[in-house]
Amino acid sequence: MKKQNLFLMINAVILMIISLGFIFMYQNVVPRDPEDKLFGQMVTLEDDEVITNVPTIGHYTIVHKVQTAYNAKGTKVGTVYTVMAKNGYNFDPSNDFGYIELLVGIDLDNKVYVQPLKLEQTSTYVGGIQDYVYEYFQGFTFDYLLLIPVINVGDLEAGATASQSTGLVKTLVAMAINAHINRSASLSEVNLG
Secondary structure (H helix, E strand, O other): OOHHHHHHHHHHHHHHHHHHHHHHHHHHOOOOOHHHHHHOOOEEEEEEEEOOOOOOOOOEEEEEEEEEEEEOOOOEEEEEEEEEEEEOOOOOOOOOOEEEEEEEEEEOOOEEEEEEEEEEOOHHHHHHHHHHHHHHOEEEEHHHHHHOOOOOOOOOOOOOOOHHHHHHHHHHHHHHHHHHHHHHHHHHHHHHO
């Protein structure tokens, strides 16, 4: 075998090893799922507890469940609440209802982070609602929630408004924070008890 071919083979093997290293790192280190993005690291959600069952009919706004988030080392990094709402602002005209489902993560320093799971609202507003979540609901403290505005992400010239959907997002986050405060108070009473 010629020296040139040997160098080409060695370089190909080196590039393949580097590529496999990047793929491995991407799979195990880079946050991809919504729950990973809450805390900026890969997490697993455990200790699943249903707070409110999902109603089968009508409109609702609920804190559905709570889970504990653990990092790759098994250390608790926070608590995750799944909040849901069903309303009349439907994404698809064939559906009777619109739907919002969010993950609300509260880390050990009581900082709140929100990631949308489902945003099925009026189709022209979905992007604006998602931008609203990413702009206003990342890394704030409980008391800052009062200062977050309910904004209109709709077309002001057309007279349309999406402030009801952004207000619903804020309400869902407030419900998760209240559930967290109530759970923390209950756990403290049990520990002191």
